[in-house]
Amino acid sequence: MFPKLVAFDLDYTLWNLWIDTHVTGPLRKSGDAVVDAHGVPVEFYSDVPDILRRLRGQGVLIAACSRTHAPPMARQALQLLRVPGNDDEAEKPAIELFDDLQIYPGSKLTHFRALHAKTGIPYKQMLFFDDEPRNREVEKLGVVFHLTPTGVDNATFDAGVEAWKKRISKSAA
Template sequence: MKLFFFLNLFIIITCTMKVDRLKIIVFDLDYTLWPFWVDTHVTPPFRIKNGSIVDSYGSKIKCYPEVPEVLSNLKALGYELGVASRTSEIKGAEQLIQLFGWEKYFTYKEIFPGSKVTHFNNIKRESNRHFDEMIFFDDESRNIYDINRLGVVSILVRNGVNKQVVENGILQYVNDRSS
């Protein structure tokens, strides 16, 4: 299954001229990479217990099942990855990224309350890239609307990130950029 996803993305990338402009893929965290709000549904600090990530009450913490593979494959394909989260639980979000082993994937981490527009302006400045070289995945329509207005192809995620959501998002990026 992993090979199938990797091959599908490779075919999309090699057969489409416009995807070579895609450089940065940014994800929201809550209800996008994991199925909860880190500031209200779980209780930091987090730790590893018996091989699982748990919160301070011992409740197991999990991400959406395909997220680790998606992040690994996108990084292997040469994309720069980032997170943009408006959570007020900054330390908890950063701790979960570390415990899930995702820090090796993310070049950009914009985790603080406020507008996603600020997050993306920071990523643009730090990366020296243009908004039309980015794609964004988020579960909230208001964020999709705001970031679309910047010129970033923005994908509404309904049930968490998975391989199909990312493949469809990249295809939408290609279609939007070829018009």
């Protein structure tokens, strides 16, 4: 069982840098890697591509919710980073696995209100992974927040899904 929508922060949740301060544009491909103007690599934490694939396979909507001050660079990174194929699907740009991108500065309450307005999905059917405790404020809306102090990996992801399941079974009781 999964929530209808899973959202991810970007910086230090899906990759290990701040895209607006640690990276200098333009980003470009260098072999299989994505690098910035100084050769600094931009890459997902290793379990991320597989997690995105698993969610897609379950029909779960995927969103990115970031308050970065460099939205175009964040989108470019998602465009250049590729998610390997599997038996069912070919390799593709990571951005194609996201159903919605909410990438702009400010409180993430705004990001989730926009997601809710666009998708009609109830907040309690949304699970959010983010490395910054301040963004827990989205729980005011009913979103389930899961802190990822060292980024998303399989164990953290599974723990988030379990936390969401507990919450939903409580609210149904």
